[in-house]
Amino acid sequence: METDYNKASQYIHQYYEENKLEGVDKRLQEIQNELSLKSSYTLTKSELEYGCKLAWRNSNRCIGRLFWNSLKVKDKRKINTAEEVFQSLKEHIKFAFNKGKIKSVISVFNPENVKIYNQQLIRYAGYKLENESIKGDPDMLEFTEYCVELGWKPLFGDFDVLPIVIQIRNEKPQLFQLPDDLIPEVKLEHPTHSWFKDLNLKWYAVPIISNMVLEIGGIQYQAAPFSGWYMSTEIASRNLADSFRYNKLPLIAKFLNLDISKNKSLWKDHALLVLNEAVLYSFEKAGVQIVDHHSASEQFMQFVSLENKNGREVTADWSWLVPPMSGAALDVFHNEWSNKVTSPNFYYCSPYWKEENKKDISTVKCPFHIDSISI
Numbered sequence: 615m616e617t618d619y620n621k622a623s624q625y626i627h628q629y630y631e632e633n634k635l636e637g638v639d640k641r642l643q644e645i646q647n648e649l650s651l652k653s654s655y656t657l658t659k660s661e662l663e664y665g666c667k668l669a670w671r672n673s674n675r676c677i678g679r680l681f682w683n684s685l686k687v688k689d690k691r692k693i694n695t696a697e698e699v700f701q702s703l704k705e706h707i708k709f710a711f712n713k714g715k716i717k718s719v720i721s722v723f724n725p726e727n728v729k730i731y732n733q734q735l736i737r738y739a740g741y742k743l744e745n746e747s748i749k750g751d752p753d754m755l756e757f758t759e760y761c762v763e764l765g766w767k768p769l770f771g772d773f774d775v776l777p778i779v780i781q782i783r784n785e786k787p788q789l790f791q792l793p794d795d796l797i798p799e800v801k802l803e804h805p806t807h808s809w810f811k812d813l814n815l816k817w818y819a820v821p822i823i824s825n826m827v828l829e830i831g832g833i834q835y836q837a838a839p840f841s842g843w844y845m846s847t848e849i850a851s852r853n854l855a856d857s858f859r860y861n862k863l864p865l866i867a868k869f870l871n872l873d874i875s876k877n878k879s880l881w882k883d884h885a886l887l888v889l890n891e892a893v894l895y896s897f898e899k900a901g902v903q904i905v906d907h908h909s910a911s912e913q914f915m916q917f918v919s920l921e922n923k924n925g926r927e928v929t930a931d932w933s934w935l936v937p938p939m940s941g942a943a944l945d946v947f948h949n950e951w952s953n954k955v956t957s958p959n960f961y962y963c964s965p966y967w968k969e970e971n972k973k974d975i976s977t978v979k980c981p982f983h984i985d986s987i988s989i
Contacts (some may be wrong), residue, residue, distance in 0.1 A: 617654040619646065621832030623960060629664055654833060656691075656724070663687040665830030669958040669966050670840070675934035677910050677946065678842055680917040685840075686719040694727055696780040700790040703735055703778060710820050710841045711798045714901040720840035722828065728837040731779035731787060731967045733757070735839055736797060737755065739774040750774060754857055760967045764789050773799075773816055779967065787967070800900045804892040809869050814855040815862065817849045817893070821904045825965070830958040840960075843903045845910045850890040851938040862889065886939060907937035911944035918949075931956050 619901050630638040641876075648655040657665065667735050671682040686709070690702050706721045708868075740754040750753070750772050758776065762768055766789055776863070777799055781787040799818035804810035820841050828838035854860045863885040869876050870888065872881035890906075897904040905913070921928045930951035941947045 617649065617832040619649055619959065620833075622649075622655060625665060625831035626661070628668070629661055633664065638895050657833065659832060662689060662691075662722060662830065663946075665958045666722065666828065666838075666840075669828055669830065669960055670718075672882050672929070672959045674929050674931040674953055674955065677845065677914045677935050678905070678921075678939070680904065680913045681718060681842075682917075684718060686717055688719060688721040690723045691725070692780065693723060696782050696785075696788045696790070697949065699723060699728055699730075699780050699782075699837070703730075703790075704792070704796055706839060706841070707735060707792070707796055707798075707820065707822065710822065714903060716820060716841075716843040716903040718840075718842045720828075720838055723837040725833055725835045727783050729781040729787075729966050730824045730837045730839060731757075731760075731781065731961045731965070732776065733823075733825045733965075735778060735824050735841075736792070736818040736820070737776050738772070738818075739776050741768060741769065741770055745768075751853075751859060761789065766791075767900070768771055772814070775818075781966065798902070800896050801903055801932070802892045802896045803899075804888060805895045807869070807888065807892075810866075810888075810892055813862070813865065813869075815854065815860075815892075817853065819844075819897070819900075821848070823960075825963060827961040827963045828958070829961060834961075836963070838960075840982075843905065845899070845905050845907055845937065846890055846893045847907045847937045847939045849891040851886055854893075855886060855889060890939065891939060907939055908944065910937065911946045915945050915949075918951075925953075928954060 615873070623642055626641055626645065627638060630641070639688065645655045667682050667685050667688045670676065670685055671679055673679065688702070688706065690699075693699055693702060702721055706719060708718055710719045714947070737754055738751040739758040740748060740750040740752050741758060742748055742755060749770055750758070754776065761777055762780065762963065764787065768774070774989055775792060777789040777791045779787050779789060780928060785911070799816050802810065802813070802815040814854070822839050822841040823841035823845055824837070828835040852859065854862045863882050864874055866888055867881040868887040870884060872884055873879040874881045894906055918928050928951050931953050936947050937944065
């Protein structure tokens with residue numbers, strides 16, 4: 615994969631300018647010399663670290679960017695075996711969870727040699743049963759089937775953690791199962807509805823995105839899993855509530871004795887509120903960091919204010935930025951921003967495990983499915 619010098623130059627200039635460093639011309643000459651000998655170049659450790667932070671700062675769909683400069687970067691570019699990658703991923707999970715005081719962290723692997731097939735490092739399996747009903751997470755049906763083809767033994771539960779699939783170069787992908795004691799999960803209960811815990815719902819404590827390409831200075835890192843902490847609505851208003859996911863609103867409404875035959879009863883709204891209350895209460899009771907959507911909105915507006923003071927344009931995807939609950943009660947709902955995509959950034963990548971997508975990574979779409987990209 616050939617690296618564009620213009621993209622390298624753009625990032626290096628930004629890195630030197632924002633960090634008030636001297637010697638940019640010398641550094642660019644070093645990069646030119648390196649590119650004359652091979653198809654890419656190597657970022658220094660500090661260039662990589664700052665580039666990762668900027669990728670977060672530039673992520674149009676993220677409401678939590680106020681904390682971009684606190685991102686911990688783990689440089690894993692020298693690792694070249696699947697076993698070492700898996701060990702690093704286990705370390706990432708432990709470091710990120712931090713006994714509930716969650717830290718934002720990214721692990722960056724060799725851009726040419728390492729691929730992680732999972733959408734997130736921790737996701738629950740989905741199974742289609744013989745009677746055509748679905749057990750577990752419907753969003754993971756295809757990937758679960760792929761893992762079974764590779765040799766994974768399905769457990770047919772509602773919350774079975776999938777194995778991690780790692781590929782080195784063009785070798786056969788390998789399966790690695792996370793040990794149970796390394797998977798931080800929170801069992802859900804409600805502060806006033808005692809029946810809620812009998813629903814046997816739970817969710818994992820740390821979202822670790824692993825299917826996006828990190829681009830810095832024209833270099834595309836195919837394996838760069840990153841994590842932060844959950845906003846409660848991600849779990850309660852989407853993962854557990856969506857009709858095409860766990861679809862728990864009708865069940866909760868039943869326990870609340872709500873009339874689900876009429877939309878005007880607002881049964882979905884009542885059930886959503888109870889589910890969000892349960893997630894917030896359970897995470898806090900377990901000592902696991904989580905943010906509610908009102909606080910997240912306020913934090914994003916603080917981010918906007920700070921960026922404006924620093925003379926930087928804020929870009930955002932409004933349709934993703936507004937939380938999936940109480941939108942009109944949040945400041946982010948009443949504002950608009952350009953959805954221009956800038957570099958460094960994170961890019962969606964077609965699933966490696968799908969046969970039709972085993973292609974050059976340079977052909978992947980940009981992160982927000984926008985045709986024009988300013989990098």
